[in-house]
Amino acid sequence: MIISSSEYKRENLCSIVVEYIKEAILAGVYKEGDHILETEVAQALGISRAPVREGIKELENEGIVTVVPRKGTYVTQFAIEDIKEVFDIRLLLENNILEILIKENKLTEEDFNTLENIIGEMVNIVNGTEDVVKKAIHINRKDMEFHRFIWQKSGSHRRVEILESIFFQLRMAMLYDTNKTGNLLVTATDHYEIIKHLRSKDLEKCKKALKEHIISYKEGKF
Structure with a gap:
C-alpha cells in the first residue's frame, strides 16, 4: 500500500504533536492532572485540530494522557x-x-x-x-x-x-x-x-x- 502525500503529512504532524506534548510535560508546562486543550496545542503548532486528536490518541495508548469522555484530555497522574x-x-x-x-x-x-x-x-x-x-x-x-x-x-x-x-x-x-x-x-x-x-x-x-x-x-x- 502506497501512502499518499496528504496521509504522510498528517502522520508527520501527528508525530510533531506527540513530541510537543511530551516535551511540554517534561518542561513542566503541563503538570500531572493538567487539562490539555486541543485548540491550544493546534494554535501553538499552527496546525488543524485533526492531527492533534491523532497525537492525543497515540499518547493515550502510551498511558501518558487520560481522555475522559465529555470532559477532555488530562496528563496522567503517576502513583x-x-x-x-x-x-x-x-x-x-x-x-x-x-x-x-x-x-x-x-x-x-x-x-x-x-x-x-x-x-x-x-x-x-x-x-x-x-x-x-x-x-x-x-x-x-x-x-x-x-x-x-x-x-x-x-x-x-x-x-x-x-x-x-x-x-x-x-x-x-x-x-x-x-x-x-x-x-x-x-x-x-x-x-x-x-x-x-x-x-x-x-x-x-x-x-x-x-x-x-x-x-x-x-x-x-x-
Missing part, C-alpha cells in the same frame, strides 16, 4: 506504584545488560571515555546558571543518554527495544525521582561509581551502584 514498576522493569533489563557488558567484555577504553564525557557535561549543567527545573530536565536528558549508550553497547536488541518502548515513562520517573528527593550533583556523579565497577568487571557492585543511583531505592521509598 508511586507506577514509578516503582517502571524502575523495576528498568533494573531487571539493565542488570541483564550490565552482565552482558562485563561477561562479554563489550566496552572499550573509548567507550569509557565517552561515558565519562557525558558525566562531565552533567556536572557542567549542575554548575551552570539555569534555574533548578531546567537543570533537572537537562540532567534527565544526559542521564538517559548515558544509559542508552550502555544499552546499545550490549547488542541485546530485544532488551533495548523494550527499554526504548518505555523511554518516556523512564524520563518521567527519573524526573519525578530527582525532583522529589534528589541532589542534582549526586545524580550526575553517581555515574562514576557505575563506570568504576564496569571497568573492574565487578557485576554485583555494578548492579548495586545502578540501584542506588535511583534515589527512591537508596532512600527506602520503595
Whole structure:
C-alpha cells in the first residue's frame, strides 16, 4: 500500500504533536492532572485540530494522557506504584545488560571515555546558571543518554527495544525521582561509581551502584 502525500503529512504532524506534548510535560508546562486543550496545542503548532486528536490518541495508548469522555484530555497522574514498576522493569533489563557488558567484555577504553564525557557535561549543567527545573530536565536528558549508550553497547536488541518502548515513562520517573528527593550533583556523579565497577568487571557492585543511583531505592521509598 502506497501512502499518499496528504496521509504522510498528517502522520508527520501527528508525530510533531506527540513530541510537543511530551516535551511540554517534561518542561513542566503541563503538570500531572493538567487539562490539555486541543485548540491550544493546534494554535501553538499552527496546525488543524485533526492531527492533534491523532497525537492525543497515540499518547493515550502510551498511558501518558487520560481522555475522559465529555470532559477532555488530562496528563496522567503517576502513583508511586507506577514509578516503582517502571524502575523495576528498568533494573531487571539493565542488570541483564550490565552482565552482558562485563561477561562479554563489550566496552572499550573509548567507550569509557565517552561515558565519562557525558558525566562531565552533567556536572557542567549542575554548575551552570539555569534555574533548578531546567537543570533537572537537562540532567534527565544526559542521564538517559548515558544509559542508552550502555544499552546499545550490549547488542541485546530485544532488551533495548523494550527499554526504548518505555523511554518516556523512564524520563518521567527519573524526573519525578530527582525532583522529589534528589541532589542534582549526586545524580550526575553517581555515574562514576557505575563506570568504576564496569571497568573492574565487578557485576554485583555494578548492579548495586545502578540501584542506588535511583534515589527512591537508596532512600527506602520503595
